[in-house]
Amino acid sequence: MVKKEYLDLYYQMVVIRRLEERAAELYQQGKIGGFLHLYIGQEAVSTGIISVRRPEDRVITAYRDHGVAINCGVSAKEVMAELLGKATGCSKGKGGSMHLADVTKNFWGGHAIVGAHLPIAAGLALGDVYQNQKAVTICMFGDGATNIGFFHEALNLSKVWNLPVLWVCENNKYGMGTAVERASAVPEIALKADAYGMKRDQVDGMDVMKVRQVAARMIEEIRAGGGPQFLEVFTYRFRGHSMGDPERYRTPDEVRKWQQDDPIGIYHNYLLEHNIATEDELQKTIREAEEEVEEAVRFAEASPEPAPEDLFKHVYVSETC
Amino acid sequence: MARLTMREAISQALWEEMERDPKVFIMGEEVGVWGGTYAVTRGFYDHFGPERVRDTPISEAAIVGAAIGAALVGLRPVAEIMTINFAFVAMDHIVNQAAKLHYMFGGQMVLPLVIRTVGGGGRQLGATHSQTPDAVFAHFPGLKVVAPGTPADAKGLLKAAIRCDDPVLFIEHATLYQLRGEVPEGDYTVPIGRSKVQREGRDVTIVTYSKMLDISLKAAEELAREDIEVEVVDLRTLRPLDMEPVLESVKKTNRAVVVEEGWKSYGVGAEVAARIYEEAFDYLDAPVKRVAQVEVPLPYNRTLEQLALPQVKDVVQAVKEVL
Numbered sequence: 001m002v003k004k005e006y007l008d009l010y011y012q013m014v015v016i017r018r019l020e021e022r023a024a025e026l027y028q029q030g031k032i033g034g035f036l037h038l039y040i041g042q043e044a045v046s047t048g049i050i051s052v053r054r055p056e057d058r059v060i061t062a063y064r065d066h067g068v069a070i071n072c073g074v075s076a077k078e079v080m081a082e083l084l085g086k087a088t089g090c091s092k093g094k095g096g097s098m099h100l101a102d103v104t105k106n107f108w109g110g111h112a113i114v115g116a117h118l119p120i121a122a123g124l125a126l127g128d129v130y131q132n133q134k135a136v137t138i139c140m141f142g143d144g145a146t147n148i149g150f151f152h153e154a155l156n157l158s159k160v161w162n163l164p165v166l167w168v169c170e171n172n173k174y175g176m177g178t179a180v181e182r183a184s185a186v187p188e189i190a191l192k193a194d195a196y197g198m199k200r201d202q203v204d205g206m207d208v209m210k211v212r213q214v215a216a217r218m219i220e221e222i223r224a225g226g227g228p229q230f231l232e233v234f235t236y237r238f239r240g241h242s243m244g245d246p247e248r249y250r251t252p253d254e255v256r257k258w259q260q261d262d263p264i265g266i267y268h269n270y271l272l273e274h275n276i277a278t279e280d281e282l283q284k285t286i287r288e289a290e291e292e293v294e295e296a297v298r299f300a301e302a303s304p305e306p307a308p309e310d311l312f313k314h315v316y317v318s319e320t321c
Numbered sequence: 322m323a324r325l326t327m328r329e330a331i332s333q334a335l336w337e338e339m340e341r342d343p344k345v346f347i348m349g350e351e352v353g354v355w356g357g358t359y360a361v362t363r364g365f366y367d368h369f370g371p372e373r374v375r376d377t378p379i380s381e382a383a384i385v386g387a388a389i390g391a392a393l394v395g396l397r398p399v400a401e402i403m404t405i406n407f408a409f410v411a412m413d414h415i416v417n418q419a420a421k422l423h424y425m426f427g428g429q430m431v432l433p434l435v436i437r438t439v440g441g442g443g444r445q446l447g448a449t450h451s452q453t454p455d456a457v458f459a460h461f462p463g464l465k466v467v468a469p470g471t472p473a474d475a476k477g478l479l480k481a482a483i484r485c486d487d488p489v490l491f492i493e494h495a496t497l498y499q500l501r502g503e504v505p506e507g508d509y510t511v512p513i514g515r516s517k518v519q520r521e522g523r524d525v526t527i528v529t530y531s532k533m534l535d536i537s538l539k540a541a542e543e544l545a546r547e548d549i550e551v552e553v554v555d556l557r558t559l560r561p562l563d564m565e566p567v568l569e570s571v572k573k574t575n576r577a578v579v580v581e582e583g584w585k586s587y588g589v590g591a592e593v594a595a596r597i598y599e600e601a602f603d604y605l606d607a608p609v610k611r612v613a614q615v616e617v618p619l620p621y622n623r624t625l626e627q628l629a630l631p632q633v634k635d636v637v638q639a640v641k642e643v644l
């Protein structure tokens with residue numbers, strides 16, 4: 001990795017953090033509606049994993065998708081515009097926070113029905129195998145999603161068909177307010193991969209370098225034809241499940257303890273300790289990231305609403321085929 | 322009479338039924354520690370304990386399936402599916418199991434089961450989270466489908482559903498929880514399968530239910546100012562469908578508008594209109610009009626979403642068109 005690459009990962013994580021902090025403000029002002037699931041605290045997970053994907057590798061995730069979108073190269077402008085429901089958003093204002101996507105970046109979406117995108121991920125990979133592509137599909141989902149039937153059907157299918165999928169479970173300890181041990185008979189989620197004879201690993205999701213390293217190895221093994229693998233990433237969401245979560249299921253102390261392991265702070269120290277960047281350079285990177293986010297907010301606010309006739313656009317490709 | 326919100330009325334019904342009958346218990350996602358994602362079961366977990374207020378994994382098929390099993394052996398589960406959009410994940414258990422078992426095994430199996438769920442759009446939740454697929458579920462014989470539009474009916478119908486020996490899908494509306502209305506004191510039930518005239522009028526019959534009752538009553542107010550007197554019939558139960566009050570009303574007004582939030586094609590309005598044509602054709606002075614959701618998946622953008630959903634002005638216009 002060259003210095004620019006290190007700084008770029010830092011930049012992405014700060015963009016995600018700042019973009020979501022601004023989104024939370026815009027939500028309070030009523031400029032964003034619906035659900036808004038913040039990724040704050042989990043930035044190192046998608047940043048690390050997606051940093052090692054090749055352009056042909058596909059990415060698909062759940063509704064907590066702002067960070068994944070940024071890491072896939074969707075611009076902060078298009079993300080913010082989508083949050084504001086504008087015509088310039090990546091889903092043209094029709095999807096909102098939970099449904100970001102940009103297929104030109106091989107980012108196949110944010111999906112809001114828990115677990116529903118896992119079988120779809122298997123299908124993306126099937127398409128690549130069928131067409132002799134050497135691509136890997138990276139499918140991310142929460143701990144809670146491992147308890148729905150979709151998960152088990154998709155893992156099983158991917159293994160019997162030897163599909164190139166990296167299954168990434170972001171274990172942030174809770175599905176909404178339900179702690180993993182209250183919902184999963186096997187609280188060590190990685191073990192679920194054993195049921196499908198799948199290679200697995202676990203990694204500290206607060207450390208972007210560790211995530212990156214493990215993901216790189218797994219993705220290349222999968223690309224070489226080794227079949228699907230399963231990665232459990234230990235992480236934590238610093239904010240509520242969505243906006244307006246009463247957070248009765250955890251204590252402020254627990255949240256504070258995890259906040260000490262801030263993924264951006266950990267990486268910041270890493271860069272300094274390894275003499276990769278100076279404090280000044282990191283501060284400059286932060287300012288640049290903040291400027292990109294402010295520019296995105298200006299762009300989104302100034303963007304037009306979708307036209308009324310857009311309501312009827314995209315129901316079908318064609319009414320008459 | 323007390324003035325309660327829909328949320329309070331539903332919550333009271335559940336609470337009172339759980340106090341009355343130890344066989345009644347709740348299971349679903351976030352019903353316990355969280356207090357219900359729509360805060361309907363707030364305080365239940367502390368009062369009734371984790372055995373009777375059971376937080377489940379995100380496993381809709383298992384929630385409904387296990388509720389069916391528990392009902393078969395004598396319990397009275399109230400299974401909660403967080404929103405009706407997630408009921409599709411449990412579709413087989415709702416329409417292929419719950420709706421079939423009593424009939425298919427010649428009446429041996431009895432499943433006193435309630436599936437509480439929340440439907441409707443208007444909260445900018447996007448296409449997968451904003452649906453009103455009530456007609457889909459009402460299609461299946463063997464299932465009862467209830468969707469109240471007032472706090473009093475919500476309380477009485479939920480109590481009736483819990484005491485009913487058949488599987489009942491009880492659909493609440495996501496934007497009605499704050500709606501206030503008079504609710505009778507003490508224990509009472511409202512019979513399932515009985516429509517009700519919620520406002521009397523001589524000129525046009527509006528047939529509606531759930532959130533669209535509120536919209537229709539507002540339209541009726543507006544029309545009254547122009548001296549158009551609308552009669553509003555609230556279906557309250559979609560299956561079994563009680564057409565008596567509808568037909569009686571149509572025979573009086575000779576004109577009908579059906580207002581539903583779901584899509585028009587193959588919907589509740591289609592069913593009601595067909596039955597009016599079959600049973601009261603000679604009384605009609607104008608074709609039946611339907612007001613429904615525009616036929617697109619609901620978009621996130623607020624303006625587009627509101628364009629797609631039936632509004633008071635759409636109902637007013639439809640009434641004028643049949644006059």
Ligand SMILES: Cc1ncc(C[n+]2csc(CCOP(=O)(O)OP(=O)(O)O)c2C)c(N)n1
Nearest residue numbers: 064112113114142143144145174175176407
């Ligand atoms: C099938 C289905 N059931 C329920 C929900 C409501 N819901 C949305 S997110 C969520 C929790 C998911 O938790 P997890 O998979 O751990 O992801 P996290 O939110 O922690 O990122 C639930 C229950 C849903 N969207 N889809």
Ligand SMILES: [Mg+2]
Nearest residue numbers: 142143174175
């Ligand atoms: Mg989780």
